[in-house]
Amino acid sequence: MSEVKATTPEQQLQLLKAMTLRTGAIHDAQALQLKMWPTLIPGVFKSEARVDVEKKMVMFVCESNANRPTKARRLLFENIDKWVKNILWNETHVVIKINNKKVFDSLAT
Numbered sequence: 001m002s003e004v005k006a007t008t009p010e011q012q013l014q015l016l017k018a019m020t021l022r023t024g025a026i027h028d029a030q031a032l033q034l035k036m037w038p039t040l041i042p043g044v045f046k047s048e049a050r051v052d053v054e055k056k057m058v059m060f061v062c063e064s065n066a067n068r069p070t071k072a073r074r075l076l077f078e079n080i081d082k083w084v085k086n087i088l089w090n091e092t093h094v095v096i097k098i099n100n101k102k103v104f105d106s107l108a109t
Contacts, residue, residue, distance in 0.1 A: 013087045020088055024053045030087050037080050038062050041073060044098070057093040058084050064098045077104035 016027045031049070038047035043066025050059045060080070081094045081104070096104035 017087055026051055026053065026088070033087055034058060034060075034084070037083060038096070040080075041076055041096075041098070042066050042070075051088075055093065056089045056091055057095070058088065059095040059097065062096065062098045067099065069103065073103075080104075081106045 013029065013033070016030055020026060020030065031051075034049035034051065035047070038044055038049070038060045041047075041062065041064065043064040044062045045065060046063040048061045050061065051057070052059075077096055080096065084094050085092050092106070094104070094106040095102060
């Protein structure tokens, strides 16, 4: 029996994406990425990633002590959207909420 080996984390995540596309299941490695990415947003001190596999949607619910929108934050939101689509479904609907306010919606961009 041959074993498929991925040498880089990026290759491993791409293999997991293929699994997600076939089965709809999210692997722990993908879940960890989703958990960590919102912590890159300046001011975010608490976050949760909610995944709806049936709707192919990821909602990040964050709490932050920095409320002012900036160009850098907007760029980071767009990058998180790209990263999510890179490890899950290309058509993933990504929503980012900070302090109960929707600050990013991939369907609105």
